[in-house]
Amino acid sequence: PTPSMHMLCHQAPVIPVLVIKDLAHAVPLAEALVAGGLPVLEVTLRSAVALQAISLMVRVPGATIGAGTVLNPKQAREAKQAGATFAVSPGATPPVIDCCEDLDLPLLPGAASATEVMHLLDRGFDLMKFFPAAAAGGLAALRAFGAPLPQVHFCPAGGLSQENARDYLALANVACVGGSWVAPAQMIIEERWGEIRQLAHQARQLGNH
Ligand code: 3PG
Numbered sequence: 728p729t730p731s732m733h734m735l736c737h738q739a740p741v742i743p744v745l746v747i748k749d750l751a752h753a754v755p756l757a758e759a760l761v762a763g764g765l766p767v768l769e770v771t772l773r774s775a776v777a778l779q780a781i782s783l784m785v786r787v788p789g790a791t792i793g794a795g796t797v798l799n800p801k802q803a804r805e806a807k808q809a810g811a812t813f814a815v816s817p818g819a820t821p822p823v824i825d826c827c828e829d830l831d832l833p834l835l836p837g838a839a840s841a842t843e844v845m846h847l848l849d850r851g852f853d854l855m856k857f858f859p860a861a862a863a864g865g866l867a868a869l870r871a872f873g874a875p876l877p878q879v880h881f882c883p884a885g886g887l888s889q890e891n892a893r894d895y896l897a898l899a900n901v902a903c904v905g906g907s908w909v910a911p912a913q914m915i916i917e918e919r920w921g922e923i924r925q926l927a928h929q930a931r932q933l934g935n936h
Contacts, residue, residue: 732833732854735791735813736882736902738767741892741930744795744884744907745770752915753780757787759920760910763927769815769905771795772802778809785810793835800826807832815905817858819843824850835882839863844876854880854902861886866894873900889926893933 743760745768747753760768766789770781773796784792793813794806803826806814816823819836827834837856838844847855857869860883869881883895884905892904909926
């Protein structure tokens with residue numbers, strides 16, 4: 728059965744946002760993050776090898792792999808074909824939403840304003856990515872959404888860190904957070920898997936609430 732986005736967002740406090748440029752990094756990176764306690768991973772479709780990376784990472788025991796930066800139906804179909812369990816988009820368009828529905832691919836669509844949240848509510852979403860979180864108003868914006876839109880939960884991403892994630896996770900309308908800080912580009916390039924496992928472990932300790 729297809730897991731719901733709600734279930735996926737409650738697996739861990741942080742969904743690592745990954746940019747994988749070398750296919751050889753895909754499996755050890757996923758293994759390090761899972762070992763550190765972060766099983767749900769977002770592989771962004773921003774690199775040439777991203778789809779191949781997803782198809783390798785889905786076989787890592789304990790890992791649940793989603794495709795991030797899904798901007799159009801073609802990418803949604805490719806993500807599904809590669810084995811992705813879910814899709815994440817920085818925003819939301821009717822074609823992407825329709826396509827993910829057709830594919831039975833859970834989607835975490837992005838919203839940054841009340842109008843965007845309302846459009847997604849109309850489409851049946853009550854869990855969405857808040858992007859770009861820090862730039863679009865951060866904690867204050869999320870807290871303010873909670874008054875007129877208390878039924879909506881968010882996964883804020885964009886500008887989060889180990890230091891500020893705890894404050895986001897403390898909000899009643901935050902289900903989990905997304906961020907690249909647990910897998911910094913330089914650490915991936917240098918294959919420092921032990922340090923990435925440590926960063927994941929620290930992020931896991933943030934707790935969902
Ligand atoms: C995303 O796609 O969610 C963002 O690029 C993640 O933002 P960050 O790199 O600031 O964590």
